[in-house]
Amino acid sequence: MSDAPTAFAEAVHEVAYAYFAVPFFRRHMDDAGCAPTDLRRPSDLERIPPTVKAQYRSNFPHGVLAAGHGLDDPMLRRLQSSGTEGDRLLSVTYVFTLAERMATSLQMNPRYRFLSEASAIKTCRFAAPNCSDVECANPNSTMQDRTLPDGTLVLPVYHDLLTTPDAMLEQAAAEMSEYDPNLFYVDPVHMTWLAAHLARRGVQRWPGKRQAAVILSYTMPTHGTRRRIETFFGPGVPVAGALAMSEFGYLGMECQEGTLHLNTTDFYLEFVRDGQPGGPGELAELYVTTLRERVSPKIRYRTGDFYRRHHTPCRCGSAHPAVTYEGRRKNLLTAGGGRRVTPREVDDVIGVRSWIDLYQLSQLGADRFVLRFVGERSPDAREEESLRGQLADLLASSNVRCVHASYIASERGGKFSACKGPDEAAT
Numbered sequence: 001m002s003d004a005p006t007a008f009a010e011a012v013h014e015v016a017y018a019y020f021a022v023p024f025f026r027r028h029m030d031d032a033g034c035a036p037t038d039l040r041r042p043s044d045l046e047r048i049p050p051t052v053k054a055q056y057r058s059n060f061p062h063g064v065l066a067a068g069h070g071l072d073d074p075m076l077r078r079l080q081s082s083g084t085e086g087d088r089l090l091s092v093t094y095v096f097t098l099a100e101r102m103a104t105s106l107q108m109n110p111r112y113r114f115l116s117e118a119s120a121i122k123t124c125r126f127a128a129p130n131c132s133d134v135e136c137a138n139p140n141s142t143m144q145d146r147t148l149p150d151g152t153l154v155l156p157v158y159h160d161l162l163t164t165p166d167a168m169l170e171q172a173a174a175e176m177s178e179y180d181p182n183l184f185y186v187d188p189v190h191m192t193w194l195a196a197h198l199a200r201r202g203v204q205r206w207p208g209k210r211q212a213a214v215i216l217s218y219t220m221p222t223h224g225t226r227r228r229i230e231t232f233f234g235p236g237v238p239v240a241g242a243l244a245m246s247e248f249g250y251l252g253m254e255c256q257e258g259t260l261h262l263n264t265t266d267f268y269l270e271f272v273r274d275g276q277p278g279g280p281g282e283l284a285e286l287y288v289t290t291l292r293e294r295v296s297p298k299i300r301y302r303t304g305d306f307y308r309r310h311h312t313p314c315r316c317g318s319a320h321p322a323v324t325y326e327g328r329r330k331n332l333l334t335a336g337g338g339r340r341v342t343p344r345e346v347d348d349v350i351g352v353r354s355w356i357d358l359y360q361l362s363q364l365g366a367d368r369f370v371l372r373f374v375g376e377r378s379p380d381a382r383e384e385e386s387l388r389g390q391l392a393d394l395l396a397s398s399n400v401r402c403v404h405a406s407y408i409a410s411e412r413g414g415k416f417s418a419c420k421g422p423d424e425a426a427t
């Protein structure tokens with residue numbers, strides 16, 4: 001929780017700015033019978049109802065842009081959500097605001113500071129095409145077609161990752177070598193699938209020579225995908241997860257201890273559990289309020305992402321709060337007895353198993369679960385029964401099936417979730 005007095009004062013300043021400059025937010029506060037002058041202490045912020053994606057989408061652009069700002073400003077950058085939760089949301093902010101947020105996150109991990117000092121960050125991106133604003137799945141697209149205005153190369157892949165033909169994976173690997181980036185910004189699922197493909201044809205290790213780093217984003221890294229990617233890039237290349245959202249850009253990063261820290265320099269953060277502030281260790285949703293956002297401030301924005309704050313500060317000494325990412329709301333499962341089980345808890349049980357490259361655990365009904373996994377070899381009966389038993393304990397269910405699959409479908413937005421809650425699994 002951002003509870004320092006200066007952080008709260010900055011949040012109030014942001015609320016006041018939004019109230020006087022942003023039409024949607026003015027109505028939002030007026031409807032709640034709340035004015036900026038009512039905000040005297042942090043708990044007063046709870047008088048402002050949280051805001052949600054649909055409100056920003058339906059009021060875009062004029063309702064959510066601050067007075068005096070238009071979409072024709074050349075310093076604006078547009079960020080589009082992947083559409084994992086229905087319609088896509090377009091967010092706009094200044095290029096330099098995004099750069100500041102990125103710099104704050106990269107500073108959290110000393111192994112990434114070389115990027116701040118490099119003459120240029122040369123980024124290679126591998127993720128669902130929807131996340132990249134380019135057409136990737138066309139087999140005839142060239143590297144030039146997939147190079148963004150900032151020079152980022154987006155590697156080719158199918159929208160439904162596991163249907164990507166081998167020839168396209170070969171092309172992605174070849175382009176990766178040719179482009180020789182110093183930053184790989186990848187979805188861990190996509191990178192794992194590519195590394196597994198390369199391992200099958202004898203390429204166990206990224207052959208790059210220059211100093212480089214890997215950032216895992218878009219979906220939650222699992223123990224398995226993280227291990228696979230670390231092995232592929234080798235010990236000289238740091239691999240860390242970053243939290244980034246199209247609504248905000250960078251929100252946080254893992255430090256050298258492997259702890260995720262959230263950026264409280266550029267954002268005011270709240271962890272909310274059932275409408276109340278959540279305590280350390282409690283499963284709580286992250287609400288984000290931007291700070292110093294001139295174009296389109298967001299106030300108490302419900303991210304739909306769940307975290308647990310750590311009880312103790314991280315050994316790295318960072319002042320940014322240490323948290324564990326637990327998963328998205330729609331990916332939470334309900335165990336027998338009603339307890340919510342997060343994708344993080346599921347992944348802690350699954351861990352690293354040599355026979356699982358990727359998996360998806362779906363809740364099919366109140367007490368029915370199926371784990372589908374893809375991997376090079378089939379588990380023996382003992383291995384499979386052991387995992388099934390551990391999942392049955394976690395989920396308090398006697399109805400857990402394990403299926404060695406050759407294919408698992410991506411979501412509509414192109415991402416691939418390790419867990420699917422009952423509503424999601426039914427569609």
Ligand SMILES: [Zn+2]
Binds near residue numbers: 255257258259261318
């Ligand atoms: Zn740390």
